[in-house]
Amino acid sequence: MNRSRYSLLLALLALTGAAQAADTVPLQIELPKPLFAGTPRPISLPNLEKPRTGKRPDLMVPAGTINLSKGKTVTSSDSLPVIGELTFITDGDKSGTDGTYVELGPTPQWIQIDLGATAKVAAVAIWHFHSQARVYHDVVVQVSNDAAFKTGVTTIFNNDDDDSSKLGKGTDQAYIEGYEGKLLDGKGAIGRYVRLSSNGNTSDELNHYCEVEVHGSLVK
Amino acid sequence: MFASALRRWLPLALLTLLAFGLRTYELERRPLHADEANQAVKTGELVEHGRYAFDPRDHHGPTLYYAVLPLAWLRGETTLAALSETTLRLVPALAGTCSVLFLFFLARSLGFGPAFLAAALMAVAPASVYYSRYFIQETLLVSFTLAATLATQRWWQSGRPGWALAAGVALGLMQATKASAPVFVVCALAAAFVVARRRPATPHLSLNLVLIFGTALGVAALFYSSFGTHAAGLRDAVATYTFTSARAAGDSGHEKPWWYYATLFGWEKNGGLIFQQVGFCALAFTGALLAFATRQTLLRATAVYTLLIFLALSLPPYKTPWHAVHFVPGLAVLAAGTLALIPWRTLAVIATASLLFLQLSQTQLVAFLREADARNPYAYVHSSPDVLKIRALAKAALAARPAGAIRIISEEYWPIPWYLRSFPTGSVGYWSTPPADCDGALIIVSAAQASAVRARLHGDYHESFLGLRPGFLCVVFTPVPPAP
Numbered sequence: 001m002n003r004s005r006y007s008l009l010l011a012l013l014a015l016t017g018a019a020q021a022a023d024t025v026p027l028q029i030e031l032p033k034p035l036f037a038g039t040p041r042p043i044s045l046p047n048l049e050k051p052r053t054g055k056r057p058d059l060m061v062p063a064g065t066i067n068l069s070k071g072k073t074v075t076s077s078d079s080l081p082v083i084g085e086l087t088f089i090t091d092g093d094k095s096g097t098d099g100t101y102v103e104l105g106p107t108p109q110w111i112q113i114d115l116g117a118t119a120k121v122a123a124v125a126i127w128h129f130h131s132q133a134r135v136y137h138d139v140v141v142q143v144s145n146d147a148a149f150k151t152g153v154t155t156i157f158n159n160d161d162d163d164s165s166k167l168g169k170g171t172d173q174a175y176i177e178g179y180e181g182k183l184l185d186g187k188g189a190i191g192r193y194v195r196l197s198s199n200g201n202t203s204d205e206l207n208h209y210c211e212v213e214v215h216g217s218l219v220k
Numbered sequence: 221m222f223a224s225a226l227r228r229w230l231p232l233a234l235l236t237l238l239a240f241g242l243r244t245y246e247l248e249r250r251p252l253h254a255d256e257a258n259q260a261v262k263t264g265e266l267v268e269h270g271r272y273a274f275d276p277r278d279h280h281g282p283t284l285y286y287a288v289l290p291l292a293w294l295r296g297e298t299t300l301a302a303l304s305e306t307t308l309r310l311v312p313a314l315a316g317t318c319s320v321l322f323l324f325f326l327a328r329s330l331g332f333g334p335a336f337l338a339a340a341l342m343a344v345a346p347a348s349v350y351y352s353r354y355f356i357q358e359t360l361l362v363s364f365t366l367a368a369t370l371a372t373q374r375w376w377q378s379g380r381p382g383w384a385l386a387a388g389v390a391l392g393l394m395q396a397t398k399a400s401a402p403v404f405v406v407c408a409l410a411a412a413f414v415v416a417r418r419r420p421a422t423p424h425l426s427l428n429l430v431l432i433f434g435t436a437l438g439v440a441a442l443f444y445s446s447f448g449t450h451a452a453g454l455r456d457a458v459a460t461y462t463f464t465s466a467r468a469a470g471d472s473g474h475e476k477p478w479w480y481y482a483t484l485f486g487w488e489k490n491g492g493l494i495f496q497q498v499g500f501c502a503l504a505f506t507g508a509l510l511a512f513a514t515r516q517t518l519l520r521a522t523a524v525y526t527l528l529i530f531l532a533l534s535l536p537p538y539k540t541p542w543h544a545v546h547f548v549p550g551l552a553v554l555a556a557g558t559l560a561l562i563p564w565r566t567l568a569v570i571a572t573a574s575l576l577f578l579q580l581s582q583t584q585l586v587a588f589l590r591e592a593d594a595r596n597p598y599a600y601v602h603s604s605p606d607v608l609k610i611r612a613l614a615k616a617a618l619a620a621r622p623a624g625a626i627r628i629i630s631e632e633y634w635p636i637p638w639y640l641r642s643f644p645t646g647s648v649g650y651w652s653t654p655p656a657d658c659d660g661a662l663i664i665v666s667a668a669q670a671s672a673v674r675a676r677l678h679g680d681y682h683e684s685f686l687g688l689r690p691g692f693l694c695v696v697f698t699p700v701p702p703a704p
Contacts, residue, residue: 034261034628034637034650038278039540040254040601040689041473083492098492132594133667133693135685161684174685176667176693202687204593205605 059183061122061215068115069194069214076111078104082206086111094127094181094211101129106205108138108165110197113214118145121186121216124156126196129208130177136207137174138165138199141184143191154189165199186216231336232324239320239343242583243313243352248305250591251603254689256355257635259284260308264300264641267292272446274453276460280357281397282443282453287311287360301642308355315363316352322366323549326373329518330557337572338549338556345552346497346582347484347544350598353587357397358542364394365404366549372408372432379421381428388432392439399460403532404546411525415517475537481530483597484544485551490595497582499575500555507554510561519557526550541600594690603635604687610639610664613686617662617698618647624661629654629673630694631666663697670695 074086084102089111093100104111121143128136138160144153158170175182194214198207252260258278263285266272274282288303291310297303324339342348352359368390375383394401422428442448444457487496508526511519526547533543555575562568585596592602614626626648628636633650640648654669658676664686665673673695674681680700688694 033645034633038472039474040632040634040692098489103492132691134687134690135693161682173683176685200605202606202685202693203604203690206593 056180056183059123059185062217064217065122065215066217067213068119068121068216068218069113069212072116073114074111075114076104077109078207081105089113089209089212092211094179096127096129096131096179096210101208101210104207104209106200106207108197108199109207110195111209111212112147112149112193112195113212114147115192115194115214115218118190118192118219119214119216120219121156121189121191121194121214123186123213123215124184124194124196125181125211125213125215126184127181127210127212128177128198128201129210130179130181132203133176134201134203135174135176136198136201138167138170138197139172139174139182140165140167140170140197142167142195142197143186143189144193144195145191147193149193149195152191154187154191156186156189157184160199165197167197181211181213186214190219228332232321232339235336235340235343236317236321240313240317242344242349242587243316244310245588247309247313247353250353251605251607252305252635252638253354253356253600253602254632254634256308257603257638259355260303260305260638261300261641263288263308264303267297267303268299273450274444274446274456274460276456277463281395281399282446283360283364283393283397284311284355284357286443287315303641305355309353312352312354312356312359315360316348319348319352319359319363319366319549322363322370323552326366326370326549327518327553327556330516330553330560334556334560337559338553340576341500341552341555341579342548344576344579344583345500345548346579346586347541347598348548349583350587350591351542351545353591354542356542358545361394361397361401361404362545362549364390364397365401365408365546368394368405369408375422375428375432376416376420379423379428381422381431384422384428384431385435388435389439391432391436392442395436395440396443399457399464404529407525407528407532410528411521414524415520417517472538474540476539478534480539481534481544481547484541485547488597490597493585493590493593493595495582495586495597497579499578500551503555503558503575504551505554507556507558510558511554514561516557519554522550522553522557526554541598544598601689603689606687607635607639609686610636611642613696613698614640614643614648614662618643620701621661621699624699625649627651627655627658627660627663629658629663629665629669630688631668632688632692633664636664636688659699661699665695665697667693667695673697 069090070092072090074089076086082103082105084099086102088100088102090113124141139157140155140160141157142149142153142155146152155168157172158168159172159174160167160170163169196212200206262279266285267289272282272285288308288311291307292298292303295307297307320339320343323342324335327335327338368387371383371387371390375387391405394404440457441454444453445451446453485497485501487494487498507519508523511523529546529550533539533546559568559572562571586598590596592599592605594602617626618624626640626643628649629651631652637650654672654676656676658673659678663673677697681697682700684696686694686696
């Protein structure tokens with residue numbers, strides 16, 4: 001008897017809940033429509049990020065780490081850059097002014113630095129075009145001893161969150177370009193070649209590099 | 221006789237095809253400029269609901285919007301959502317193509333060869349091609365100006381009232397396109413006054429003038445009143461001059477030095493890219509000097525008109541690069557005049573071919589290779605290609621969260637409303653400052669306001685960047701799916 005009363009009570013509660021649910025509807029909130037506006041004004045923000053107070057936190061690297069990429073040969077998926085030359089990427093000039101950066105075509109493009117010998121990579125510093133607030137999409141940095149990057153590939157940075165470049169889905173954050181460049185922890189990755197990819201940027205579909213520095217030590 | 225006519229008119233037909241091809245090739249590829257998108261959404265209202273009301277504050281004249289209607293109907297686009305970039309941009313493309321033909325017939329008194337050459341120079345001119353692919357009023361205004369000038373020229377020479385009527389219609393269409401139309405009329409009248417050596421052929425001058433200006437007023441009134449459905453548009457057609465004058469003289473953010481338009485036809489190296497029309501400009505300048513030496517009426521009138529237009533557009537501080545299209549017809553005629561005067565045929569052919577090649581190269585660069593590049597002097601505060609990703613982002617967001625809202629929170633957000641036009645009205649909202657509730661299926665925020673929005677979000681969001689235009693970044697927040 002108690003059990004049947006309990007069951008009846010439960011059934012009544014369920015029915016009450018269902019009735020209440022039948023009385024509820026999704027809340028409709030009218031969203032504001034877009035307002036028409038005049039021609040946007042040209043702006044020239046040098047960079048969106050506020051200048052850092054004090055210097056960038058140090059990246060700790062093994063003693064004896066040197067810049068292995070200075071003057072080294074650079075190849076690219078775009079063998080005929082529209083502007084500049086691939087040698088600009090390892091010539092030591094990071095200013096980003098006209099004549100110091102190379103412009104590669106649209107769609108995903110990569111550049112590859114041949115360190116000349118197998119190395120242990122401690123850090124990679126990248127300067128894309130940084131004279132304007134922009135973000136480069138799908139930045140992927142890899143190290144390998146295979147020049148074709150088919151085997152033995154170590155990824156040290158990947159912010160391609162939807163794998164649109166087909167190099168794997170990345171979880172690293174996108175970042176706004178700045179005069180300091182992007183400093184990546186090489187994590188001791190071993191390889192002779194360092195390949196950097198990108199897929200356009202927030203201003204246009206092109207790919208740019210002012211300078212890339214690969215810091216580490218040669219593997220004996 | 222047929223063969224003779226074919227030999228004569230086939231080149232013009234082929235030139236027209238070239239002009240049309242340059243102006244219509246892959247019209248959908250370049251992202252919409254904020255101004256294009258603004259006008260596109262307003263056009264969508266007209267296409268879908270048949271409603272249009274002239275806005276004297278932030279929009280130009282009605283012809284651009286109404287001109288889309290027959291094309292939209294032909295292409296089966298009857299709603300804002302269905303309206304396409306190609307349909308919209310076909311309007312200035314067709315107007316730009318017609319401009320080439322109008323210029324040819326206008327310049328006929330120079331001879332078939334020079335007239336053809338002037339038309340060819342206009343057909344391949346970088347500014348003309350670029351803005352013929354732009355859904356704004358400028359190319360329509362050029363086309364109607366040329367039509368009005370041609371019709372007036374024919375009326376002046378023949379006295380036929382039919383040409384007077386045509387001139388009136390074209391003048392009315394000019395006025396119904398942009399409030400600045402009287403500037404071009406005054407400059408043209410001034411040029412005619414300086415060089416004209418005989419009175420109009422008509423024996424009924426006053427009557428014909430009444431016909432011309434009466435027709436012009438009637439045509440303009442028809443458009444501004446939305447074809448009789450919006451009488452307040454007539455008042456606003458006058459009120460717009462208050463806003464236009466304030467913009468021309470005031471602090472609009474588009475102030476530039478007086479030599480700005482000259483630089484668009486000179487030489488400029490920007491970020492490794494070279495933009496130049498030195499040869500075209502030099503030949504046109506030479507043509508202006510020769511015009512007064514040869515006493516050729518059309519060349520003299522063109523030289524005076526082009527100079528007056530240059531002064532009229534250069535003196536006010538407010539300047540935008542699309543005004544450059546107004547210089548092209550005059551410069552093309554003057555350059556063609558110079559080339560026609562070269563006495564040695566071989567040299568003339570080489571000079572002509574070289575100039576056309578250089579102009580076509582520049583057109584390829586500005587209109588096809590770097591059409592949205594910030595270094596392109598014609599791509600003025602242009603939208604970044606990133607905006608083309610927004611539609612897919614929104615689609616994926618609502619697929620994951622059908623009941624969620626797409627929030628656009630930015631001090632500037634055009635052309636985003638165009639790219640989200642097909643989404644239900646209740647699912648997309650636009651704010652210039654962060655609302656109390658910022659959560660949603662997709663939130664696109666200007667970088668300057670991202671911190672404020674971030675503080676108001678609940679739950680985990682993935683952040684990425686998207687460019688609205690060069691130098692204007694947006695942060696994209698998408699909810700992180702809960703762990704299974």
